[in-house]
Amino acid sequence: MFASSYPTRSNPRALHGGLYNQVGVETRVSGATPHQLVALLFDGFMEAIAQARGALRAGRLADKGQAIGRAVRIVEEGLRAGLDHQAGGTLARDLDELYTYLCIRLTLANVRNDEAMLDECQRLVQPLREAWASIGPGGSANADTAAATPGRA
Secondary structure: OOHHHOOEOOEHHHHHHHHHHHHHHHHHHHOOOHHHHHHHHHHHHHHHHHHHHHHHHHOOHHHHHHHHHHHHHHHHHHHHOOOOHHHHHHHHHHHHHHHHHHHHHHHHHHHHOOHHHHHHHHHHHHHHHHHHHHHOOOOOOOHHHHHHOOOOO
């Protein structure tokens, strides 16, 4: 029933589509500025949440778990790991606390199959994503914002 959306040997079209997507992501990452990398992390987080929500609604719990796991890795290994606590001061500390909270809520959403928790995480990240996009690579972000955020521009 869902075979057409998953890469398999019996479905080479989906396999190639997945490979094209992977190459596209790798190309965007390899040529990205630090500012663009953070934007890609925010985009990837939102995409993972959307995929988790869709999988949950369709009853594909393994896919839901994979998508939530991807969102947690983006937060932990991308956004949170890049915080500069010395230069970022209070802002870095606040972001660290938010990222910790997000990971807890995502884990609970996965265990409880709770779409409302996924929505909450998306609502919490959306303003960060918008703020990051608004400062742009040549924007007027102050030093604390640039230092506190991974991949500072």
